[in-house]
Amino acid sequence: MHRNGTTLDDPRFDGPRTAGLDPLGADAPLRAVPEMNAAADVPALTAALRRLTPSLPEVAAFDFCECLAAMRDLGLLLGSVKRHGVQPVPLVPGLEAVLVELGRRTDMIPRDTVHHYTEWNPLGERQRMYTGDPQETVLMGGPRASIPELGRALERCDDLADTDLADPAFVPLLDDLSDALGAFETAIADVVARVSPEFFAQRMRPYYEEVAVAGHDWLGPAAAHVPLYLADLALWASDDNDPAYEAFLEESAEHTLPAWRALVGQWRDRPSIVRRLREAAAPDPEPWARHLAALHRVMRRLVVFRGRHLGIARKAYKEEVRLYELGSGGGSIGLLQSILDLTRDNAAIAKSLVPAGRAA
The missing domain is CATH 1.20.58.1320 (Methane Monooxygenase Hydroxylase; Chain G, domain 1)
Structure with missing residues (x-):
């Protein structure tokens, strides 16, 4: 608790x-x-x-x-x-x-x-x-490995929300959050190495199509619904009001665990971690150098994952390869690019605030 x-x-x-x-x-x-x-x-x-x-x-x-x-x-x-x-x-x-x-x-x-x-x-x-097909097992392995680590990451986000910036525990919590998010980098690297875009686009993607139940169309069990967006929400996205991202977040939240789903309402209206540190560092970033460097490491994890994810998606949804225009989680290539751009922008904010000579 x-x-x-x-x-x-x-x-x-x-x-x-x-x-x-x-x-x-x-x-x-x-x-x-x-x-x-x-x-x-x-x-x-x-x-x-x-x-x-x-x-x-x-x-x-x-x-x-x-x-x-x-x-x-x-x-x-x-x-x-x-x-x-x-x-x-x-x-x-x-x-x-x-x-x-x-x-x-x-x-x-x-x-x-x-x-x-x-x-x-x-x-x-x-x-x-x-x-x-063995490639299907590889695709299943990504969520199997990353979902437990996402749970750990969300606990760290929850802890950070309740921890004063001056608390000595704040930077170690950011470091543990970074370690947990590293599971997504590992998972996406495995998929890139072992699953062809054609296999995903032409053989797996059709199984994630919507099924109508009780008057509503429900998307299938795609890895795109692993709710990494909750970490986004805690780190930077509560400061952003992009309508497409908001709609994606709302629909995706329906497909996850009840306690995790509840975090959307709890975290949407509170200041993000990026905002808290940016405001604290505005007068003088020097006292917050370790915090800012740790935050940048966390954001860099997200940028790497989202960049690789976008690269895979572009290959799978090329016109000559794809069977569908939208991804298995209901998002478009444009939405993925937008999320990557926003993540990069917030990573750049953290990096820009790190005092000269401090490792970012």
Whole structure:
């Protein structure tokens, strides 16, 4: 529990336990999903979805993690059917009510998210996959590695909000935040090295298309929904009023954990860390040299990640490669460029304030 009363580590969301569960008896049927998808066999996918959909009384008997695992497994089939151009919910009587109830029980959207698809997905032969291609496993590995580190980063952001700039703990908190954000650099480097733009754009991107549930279109479990934007919000974005970024933030927030989703409202209207240090250093930056250098290191982490992410996106969404104009998280290349530009601007502010001769 943090000093502002926010619990960022919700013990109900037990990833290892959820990954080990199979409440729908889906292990064997889901092993065949890559083959069904390769054949575009919508009848077989629909039949599997119909067989695995539980009744509402069965859902009522599930515990919290069993609800997460059930959504994970139904979600794989939802995305698979929709990938072949068919809305899945009308094909299966009772499915919509089950999805809504699973979402209600877990305080999440009524379909699977990147959390279900990656960190709550078992490894090895039980891993749920759309394609079965090793490159898909690499793509899943990025969120698996970075989501826990993002949790650590958000805790540091939360701590920094409650820590006076003059507190000796402030700079170590910034350094720990920088270390946590380093996981995103590692993850994006692995994707660049091991996943082709064509594989993502032409084989994986279609599985993240919107599925209609209860009158709303819900995007699929794309890595683009790993909520790094929350760190942006704490570091610099609460000072920015870019309408496109605000809209992206609002939609993306729906796809993450309840405690993390709540941070948007808490952090949007408070001064960012960049602003706090800029204002403190305005009369004389010298007393804040270590703070400013540490802040610049944090911002540089974000710039590197976002620059590499934009580079991948440009390759995947070239006209001769892409199947869709918008990214898997609903954003455009222009939005990614805008976020990178804003991040660079704020990194430059931090660097410009570091006194001459101090390492930035």
